Amino acid sequence: MQLFADWHVHTHYSDGHATPEEMVAAAVRRGLTEVAITDHGPRGMFIGVRNAGVYREIKEQAARLSELYPVRVLVGAEANVISLRGEIDVPEAVINELDILIAGLHPQVWCRPWWETLTWILPNRIGKTIRWVREKMREANTMALVAAVRNNPLTFISHPDLVMDVDLDEVARACAAAGCAMEINTGHHYNRDNVVQAALRWGAKLVVNSDAHFPSTVGELSTGIQLLDKYRVPPEKVLNARPVEPKSGSGYLPGAAGLPGRLVPPVS
Ligand SMILES: [Zn+2]
Numbered sequence: 398m399q400l401f402a403d404w405h406v407h408t409h410y411s412d413g414h415a416t417p418e419e420m421v422a423a424a425v426r427r428g429l430t431e432v433a434i435t436d437h438g439p440r441g442m443f444i445g446v447r448n449a450g451v452y453r454e455i456k457e458q459a460a461r462l463s464e465l466y467p468v469r470v471l472v473g474a475e476a477n478v479i480s481l482r483g484e485i486d487v488p489e490a491v492i493n494e495l496d497i498l499i500a501g502l503h504p505q506v507w508c509r510p511w512w513e514t515l516t517w518i519l520p521n522r523i524g525k526t527i528r529w530v531r532e533k534m535r536e537a538n539t540m541a542l543v544a545a546v547r548n549n550p551l552t553f554i555s556h557p558d559l560v561m562d563v564d565l566d567e568v569a570r571a572c573a574a575a576g577c578a579m580e581i582n583t584g585h586h587y588n589r590d591n592v593v594q595a596a597l598r599w600g601a602k603l604v605v606n607s608d609a610h611f612p613s614t615v616g617e618l619s620t621g622i623q624l625l626d627k628y629r630v631p632p633e634k635v636l637n638a639r640p641v642e643p644k645s646g647s648g649y650l651p652g653a654a655g656l657p658g659r660l661v662p663p664v665s
């Protein structure tokens with residue numbers, strides 16, 4: 398299976414270590430057709446963008462870079478889930494201007510209301526060695542992520558079950574119903590077999606991304622491809638896949654208004 402895009406990349410606008418241009422140049426070196434700059438939402442403690450207006454700044458740069466480099470540069474946000482009700486930290490007016498919307502659970506986030514930082518996020522950070530706390534937090538995390546999937550126009554959720562445990566079956570079911578993909582994140586080495594298995598069980602789509610914070614890892618998707626091959630995931634179930642030998646009249650359709658495209662079945 399070949400992948401044509403990496404839709405999860407950070408720059409120095411959040412906690413990445415390079416400029417958008419350096420990340421885009423790296424995507425070109427990898428031979429990608431598309432790359433998306435997806436910096437962290439503003440309520441990430443020490444890792445978020447200054448404010449949601451920054452995404453507009455990144456968009457201006459992306460338009461310039463799309464002309465300079467032979468790669469389509471999209472702009473998205475990796476929004477934080479900031480409440481148990483699944484609210485995210487990117488406002489609707491900004492979402493409407495983005496090409497890609499990701500949401501993820503992160504253990505370094507300021508909640509709204511603020512006290513959920515203490516009652517929800519903090520126990521995830523310090524209570525995981527206590528079994529009942531861990532189980533309670535898993536329930537809470539699942540509820541928040543499922544609500545985020547249902548209530549926001551997400552393209553995909555990032556690194557499900559990383560650090561903040563969730564019930565992957567519940568999450569996959571919600572993703573399948575909402576048309577939201579689940580990410581195989583190649584930037585974090587945790588048990589991603591469970592993510593693939595849950596997605597396949599419930600019919601949710603998958604997407605493979607690097608979560609690169611440095612140019613050297615942009616488009617480094619090989620461990621994700623290995624997983625797709627291991628579970629014989631067909632390309633039509635993977636948002637950023639391209640069949641190895643597409644027949645004429647089939648393949649990748651670019652999305653309208655800059656949205657991710659989709660794969661169409663071969664026309665026989
Ligand atoms: Zn993340």
Ligand SMILES: [Zn+2]
Binds near residue numbers: 555
């Ligand atoms: Zn990320």
